[in-house]
Amino acid sequence: MSVRENAGGLAPSHVRQVRHMRHLTRLLGSEIGLTFRRPRNLAMLGVLAVVPVLVGVAVRVASDGDAGGSIIGQIAGNGLMLTFAAFVVMMPIVLPLTVAVVAGDAIAGEAAQGTLRYLLAAPAGRTRLLLVKYANVVVFCLAACALVALSALVAGLVLFPVGPVTLLSGTTIPAADALLRVGVVVLYAAAGMAALGAVALAVSTLTEAPIGAVATSVVLVVVSQVLSAIPQVAAVRPVLLTSWWGAFDGALRAPVAFDEMGQGLLAFAAYVLIFGSIAWSRFTSKDITA
Amino acid sequence: MAKRARAVRWGVPVAAVAVVAAAVGTGPVIAAVRGDQALPDRTAEQLLADVARTWQSGRMPPMSGTIVETASLGLPSLPGLTGLSGGPGPSAASAASLLSGSHQLKIWYAGEDRFRLMLPGEMSETDVVADGDTVWLWDSAANKATRLTAPAAPGGGHSGGPGGGHSGGPEGGFPLRPGPASPYATPEQAARQALKAAGSDTAISVGDDVTVAGRAAYQIVLTPTSADSLIKDVRVALDGEKLMPLRVQVYTKGAAEPAFEVGFESLSFTAPAPENFSFTPPAGAKVEQETATPPVGHRPEAVAEAHDRGSVVGSGWDSVLVTSLPEAPVRDVPAQQQDGKGPDGLDVAALLDGLKGAATPVSGQWGSGRLLRTKVVSILITDDGRLLAGAVTPEALYRAAGVKG
Incomplete structure (x- = not known):
């Protein structure tokens, strides 16, 4: 669609919308570029890529044939299992930590550096800026989870034999199907991390100290994991974000436990809705002094 | 920004929480309404x-x-x-x-x-x-x-x-x-x-x-x-x-x-x-x-049943299981400890020790012992080495204990 057609055929409000959209995508592009060029974030991504390799090497060194039936033990027999094992190892704390750093820093970091004012001087508006910031967090979550899977896949291929995968249900599926299920796990894990990203973003709008926002988000993760480990307060388990993260193992059952994973996705959506709206209310009504 | 506008903005997260709470809460209600197909009356x-x-x-x-x-x-x-x-x-x-x-x-x-x-x-x-x-x-x-x-x-x-x-x-x-x-x-x-x-x-x-x-x-x-x-x-x-x-x-x-x-x-x-x-x-x-072996059962009394030396006093809801306690727990030899485990992997000895610890001392005409009350089951361990259990009040257990005492 050319610019002339645009001007001739559409109402001026549409033209403005198109311009806003373009502005938005440009803003998002620059945000993503900044995120993935920051040395700190690159270091974190490096750690995410190294952990699965470490797990693989450790199993390779330690295993002497039959290492038992646990998910870690199965890696020795099939390199593809390393992908699932990597998520088992990293979902509880390593992945959430990186997401909390990026999302917790999103608003508070700009405020601390004094750059938030300049961002808001652009005609994007606060709501749009917040949306761009959150979209950037979601992209980071996806990238982080995909990186873990990719690194684990490569390490698994190099270190171990690869073949048909045995699911938790005892069913054996071809390696190609297993790759598909890896994709499902990546998407589910990214959705779970994106929900945490919304929480961290909300915390980030409440403070001007980025380290405070990051620490608060991590503490929330740890506290809810401790809570879900205490049998006496089992009743709160369904409400906690962390208790839904583990449901990615539904992708390893036959038939795939779509009902549990669907419930998990609903829980993530509820978290995004609530904490996204908190972030919006706070960010659009607060006085930007820095 | 005006105070009122700010208050309105904070209404949004409140509404979001309400929406989520309603969504969680209404699932069963919707199901109930849908499932309410007025069944024909039957005696x-x-x-x-x-x-x-x-x-x-x-x-x-x-x-x-x-x-x-x-x-x-x-x-x-x-x-x-x-x-x-x-x-x-x-x-x-x-x-x-x-x-x-x-x-x-x-x-x-x-x-x-x-x-x-x-x-x-x-x-x-x-x-x-x-x-x-x-x-x-x-x-x-x-x-x-x-x-x-x-x-x-x-x-x-x-x-x-x-x-x-x-x-x-x-x-x-x-x-x-x-x-x-x-x-x-x-x-x-x-x-x-x-x-x-x-x-x-x-x-x-x-x-x-x-x-x-x-x-x-x-x-x-x-x-x-x-x-x-x-x-x-x-x-x-x-x-x-x-x-x-x-x-x-x-x-x-x-x-x-x-x-x-x-x-x-x-x-x-x-x-x-x-x-x-x-x-x-x-x-x-x-x-x-x-x-396949026949299952032992899945009731709390299963532990006692495993040591099948018991008898049942009373009938129906008032049934009381009376059994003698297993011999003093043997824990020193590993092989025997394996034997001490029940069919479901229960460590019977440890369980009994725990029971005794949690129970309160009681005594009466029937003798004396320790009583454990739960919502569903009362368990009485008498000092002369019997274990009585049933979904009955402690008084009923005392009566059962007195009969054989």
């Missing part, structure tokens, strides 16, 4: 007769669903129990861990000899897959597949298990009920047991219709007439159309929430996919052969 007798007829025909409809078992028996935390409850794999599914908390079981049922039961765990799974004469027990945590063959002498040699002798009934669908998965009772088994226990000492009535797993259901209420019983009533929900038990709840006196509940959380009466019933041991798994 308790009609209902029981229809149920009996349905069960005698022995055909449970093909279905798949999720069963949730919830128990809050008010047991003290006992070392023998808590040691087991956390672990992954089969131990998590052991009888002991079912005594507290909530547990999930998935079922695919195509016929008496074609079904699959699945206990999901965190990154693990225990399955029972039956297809004709082939029954597999799969334990992913141990990477072990066990092929079970029926014992040579058929005919339900269940020692006090539910539905013994009902060969050919729907019970026949679970004749083997093997291994770690056996502690689970399906709603149907529990209902059968409750109806069997209902003798002259039970008032049977029809309660308000309820909705279970989105289906309209009749409710039969069994109320013990005896004053000694700790149990207020047992409520059995029967599907309005198929008359299949959907839920069994046990209410104790003075508690608003059921002490024990097993029922469907979701249920669909469509034939399950055939691949659910085909099981081939995966490459690299340990494969074993085993002859």
